[in-house]
Each structure stands twice: as structure tokens, then as C-alpha cells.
Amino acid sequence: MNKENLLQIYASGFRKNWELPALTEFGSDQTMTYADMARRIAALHLLYEEAGIKRGDKIAVMGKNSFAWVVVYMATLTYGAVIVPVLHDFNVQDAQHIINHSESVMLFINESIFDSMEFEKIPAVKAVLSLDRRAVLAEHPVTNHAVEKFLARLPQKMRRRYPHGFTTADVDYPEIDESTLAEINYTSGTTGFSKGVMLTLGNLGGNVRFGVASRLHYRGSRALSFLPLAHAYGCAFDMLTPLAVGTHITILGKLPTPKLLLKAFAEVRPNLIICVPLILEKIYRNKLRPIIEKPSVRRALKLPGLKTLVYRKIRNSLVEALGGEFEEVIVGGAPLNHEVEAFLHKIKFPFTVGYGMTECGPLISYTPWRNFIVSSSGRTLPSMESKIAGSRNPETEPGEICVRGENVMKGYYKNPEATEAVIDAEGWLHTGD
Incomplete structure (x- = not known):
């Protein structure tokens, strides 16, 4: 398997996929190319330099999935600092505990969340920046508003740093040993009991390299990101792996209700779907079980010739409802209900169940759906x-x-x-x- 350093995977990938769409926010006409994303990453690197951020410093990000969230994560990673994702629905006390425990020196956050936070209770944070717009929401007196002043001059600073425009030649990320800490992902929001999982560049790289080698995503493929990117599962396979190969990611920043998800699947037509069991269990309970419990369908299922036809029609309708163009659905994050799993297998629906945990960033085992054995969770990774x-x-x-x-x-x-x-x-x- 290719052991290319994770940061170099992104440097070469961004250059190779320069003109391709990287990110789209669902429900809007806003799309960011790989060039746009690399340029915004470079701008954030300049801000980090001006703010005195050093390699190994902790940067917290707390907000809903968005362009800005992805850029902050990727900029922090490629700068050599440590990203600390905080789930946007953690309560204020838990969030402040995580920010303090991680010793984060900068915070990027949705303004609606920061409105209920007390800046003086996160004393190590030099500056709080908005994920919603280019603005400093709070700054420690010791900085004398340096970050706010620099942010106002950032466009001029970018022009001065890159007088001929930002090009592929300017995408140059540091060679950092993969044993280096890259992320602290907190497993719980319970004040005083949160455990910060330390993931290295090698841990993240192991997941990404496996995803690339397995062609979970590929250049020009489409992905719908609806799991929280602050979770290791969504982060690794809805963001880190797709961005390594040139996938077009559509970000669903709203609560993924069944109605909204089906609308998004129909519009995006993703080539891979990763989800938690609850998604398939709801579809089975609300859409499939009412069909198979109809008297006419139950009678048809007792006849061998019709049984196959009924199952095929159910499978095809389900595949179409999920966009119709995916290779497989990967289920993870929790055990899949046995009844649901058995039925999906019976109708030959293309799904597989993987196994992992945050402490492995997250993947431990996976098998493509054609080789998947019901009630298993795949083979241990190589x-x-x-x-x-x-x-x-x-x-x-x-x-x-x-x-x-x-x-x-x-x-x-x-x-x-x-x-x-x-x-x-x-x-x-x-x-x-």
C-alpha cells in the first residue's frame, strides 16, 4: 500500500485536481474548487503565522458542517498544528471544558453557539473567529487586537505573498513525521470525564490510504456529507479520504431528517454512502416493512416465482431512493439491527457493515459488500x-x-x-x- 505522507497526499492531490469541484453546500449554488480551497487554506496559514501559532499548538473548531469547518480542519492539519473538533450540539459547559482541557489557543465557532459562551472562561484562547463570516468575535487583551487587524488586511497580505496569484506551485505543505500528533477528538461531552483521543498523522493517514487503495472514493466521484465531521467516522470517509482523491463533496449542514436526506440523495446521486444504522433502520421501519406486511405482498412472498420479483422491486426502489448510483452503503458507528440486516441481505441490497472506534480514527475492519457476511463486520484491515x-x-x-x-x-x-x-x-x- 502507498505509504506517502498524509500531508503530501493532499499537496499532490490539490495540485492534480485544481479545477475540479471540491465542496458544495447543499441547497445553495455555492461551490468551491480544489484551487479555491487550497487558496483559503493558504490564507489561514498566513493568519496562523501572524497570530504566532506554532506547530503543535491546538486549534478548536465548533460548528455545523460547512465550507469554513472543512477549511479550518485542513488548514490546521497542513500547517502542523493540532485540530480539536468539538461537536456543535455539546452544551456550553462541556464545550468550554474541552477547549480548556485541550489547551486550545484559537477557536473557530458558529456565532449562534458563541453567543451563549463566556470568553473569560476559556482563558488560553487568544482569539475566537467566526465560521459564518470573516470576523473576530473575541480576542484576548494580550494580543492588542493583532488578529482582528491582520484579518482586515488579509486580502492585501495574500496579494503581497503571492504577487502572481496563488497557483499549484504554491501548494507546499511541510514534511512532518507521521508519529506527530494531528488531532485530539473527545469521546464524550461529560464535564470532567471527557477523554481526548490523540490521533497522529499516521493514524489519520492509515484510514485515508486504505480508503484510497480500496477506491471508496475516486477522482470525480460524488459524496454526500451528512454525518458530523467532528466524529471520526464522518471525518475520515466523508472528508479526509474524498479530499485526497478529487471527489466532489456536497455538505449537508442541516439536521439530516429522512425527508431532507432523500431529497439530497436524489439531487447529489452519491457514488458511496456512509451512514449509521439508524438511517437504514428508519427506512426499513417507515418504508419497507409497511410494504412487506401488506396481505397481497405477503401472499406473493410465499410463491417462489413472485418472491424473487417482489424482492427485486423493493431493492430497486430503495436503490433509486438513495440516488441510484452508489457502489455500496457502508454502515458503521453502532450495531445494525439483526432484522434489518437480514432483510437487506435477503433482497440483495448492496450494503456492508464495518467496525471501528474513535481510538482508531476510526476504522478497524471492513469488507466490500460483495464479500460481506451477514452478522459480521468485515475483515481486519491489512x-x-x-x-x-x-x-x-x-x-x-x-x-x-x-x-x-x-x-x-x-x-x-x-x-x-x-x-x-x-x-x-x-x-x-x-x-x-
Whole structure:
């Protein structure tokens, strides 16, 4: 498998896909090309330099999925700082706890969220910037409004730095060892108990390289991003992997209600769908089960000749409802209901179930749908190992799943006791599953 450094994957990918669409916000006519995104990343790098941000400094981002959210994440990653995603629906106390615990020195946030936050309670933060517009929402007195002043001059600074315009030759990201911390992703919003999962460039890179090698996304493919990008699952396979290869990502920044999702699927026609079980379970419960429980359909299912036809029609209607052009649906984040899984398999719907956790950024196992075995969660990735611990006979008795390899986190931030409790001396991560 290609072991190209993650940041160089993005540098070469952005240059190669320069004119292709990178991001579109669903419901608007706004589209950002890879060139536009690389230019905005460069502008944010200038801001970081002016603000005195150093490699390894923590940058928090809290907001709904958006252009700005993606740019902040990618700019922080490619600068060499550490991104700290905070779920937009965490309450204020939990969010402030995470920002403080992570020692974040800058915060990007939706203004509606910051309105209920107390700036003096996040004292390490030098400046708070809006995700909704180009504006500084608050700034620590020690900076003497330096960030706000620089932000006002940013367009001129960009012209001075790139007098001939920003070109592919200007996309140049640092060579940083992949053992370097890249992200702290908090597993819980409970004040005092949040655990910050430390993910390195190598952890993120392991997920991205696998996704690229497996052609989950590819140049010119289409993706619909509706899972929270602050979660490792959505981040890895709705953003990081697609952006590595030149995929066009449509961002659904609103609450993904079933009605809105079906509308988005029909318009975007994604080539891959990643979702949590709840999505398929709702479709089954609200749309499919009422069909198969009709007396006429139940009678038809008892006749071998008609049974196949009925299942084909149900499968085709479901495929069409989800856009009609996807290779497969990857389900992850939680176990899929057995009844739903069995029915989807019965009608030959192209789905597969993977397994992972934030501590692996997130992927541990996956198998393409054509090779998927019902009630499994795929094969362990080539870059990972797995074993069953605490069972005298792993084939017949349950035990704990343990994994180690490229995707396993560095540990929990500022919590060596919790780290030692889950990663043993041989490097095995005890998943608790």
C-alpha cells in the first residue's frame, strides 16, 4: 500500500485536481474548487503565522458542517498544528471544558453557539473567529487586537505573498513525521470525564490510504456529507479520504431528517454512502416493512416465482431512493439491527457493515459488500491486527476484541492512567467490545 505522507497526499492531490469541484453546500449554488480551497487554506496559514501559532499548538473548531469547518480542519492539519473538533450540539459547559482541557489557543465557532459562551472562561484562547463570516468575535487583551487587524488586511497580505496569484506551485505543505500528533477528538461531552483521543498523522493517514487503495472514493466521484465531521467516522470517509482523491463533496449542514436526506440523495446521486444504522433502520421501519406486511405482498412472498420479483422491486426502489448510483452503503458507528440486516441481505441490497472506534480514527475492519457476511463486520484491515482476549475458545466463547497497528491512537490526552488501562505493554488496544 502507498505509504506517502498524509500531508503530501493532499499537496499532490490539490495540485492534480485544481479545477475540479471540491465542496458544495447543499441547497445553495455555492461551490468551491480544489484551487479555491487550497487558496483559503493558504490564507489561514498566513493568519496562523501572524497570530504566532506554532506547530503543535491546538486549534478548536465548533460548528455545523460547512465550507469554513472543512477549511479550518485542513488548514490546521497542513500547517502542523493540532485540530480539536468539538461537536456543535455539546452544551456550553462541556464545550468550554474541552477547549480548556485541550489547551486550545484559537477557536473557530458558529456565532449562534458563541453567543451563549463566556470568553473569560476559556482563558488560553487568544482569539475566537467566526465560521459564518470573516470576523473576530473575541480576542484576548494580550494580543492588542493583532488578529482582528491582520484579518482586515488579509486580502492585501495574500496579494503581497503571492504577487502572481496563488497557483499549484504554491501548494507546499511541510514534511512532518507521521508519529506527530494531528488531532485530539473527545469521546464524550461529560464535564470532567471527557477523554481526548490523540490521533497522529499516521493514524489519520492509515484510514485515508486504505480508503484510497480500496477506491471508496475516486477522482470525480460524488459524496454526500451528512454525518458530523467532528466524529471520526464522518471525518475520515466523508472528508479526509474524498479530499485526497478529487471527489466532489456536497455538505449537508442541516439536521439530516429522512425527508431532507432523500431529497439530497436524489439531487447529489452519491457514488458511496456512509451512514449509521439508524438511517437504514428508519427506512426499513417507515418504508419497507409497511410494504412487506401488506396481505397481497405477503401472499406473493410465499410463491417462489413472485418472491424473487417482489424482492427485486423493493431493492430497486430503495436503490433509486438513495440516488441510484452508489457502489455500496457502508454502515458503521453502532450495531445494525439483526432484522434489518437480514432483510437487506435477503433482497440483495448492496450494503456492508464495518467496525471501528474513535481510538482508531476510526476504522478497524471492513469488507466490500460483495464479500460481506451477514452478522459480521468485515475483515481486519491489512495494516491492523486483531485478537480475542479473555476467552478459552474464541470460536465459541465471547471475549474482548483487541487490536493493534497503524490506526491505533497515541493515547488519551493528559490522561496516562486511562491510556494504560486500554493499551497494554505489547501495544494491544483493548476495545471493551
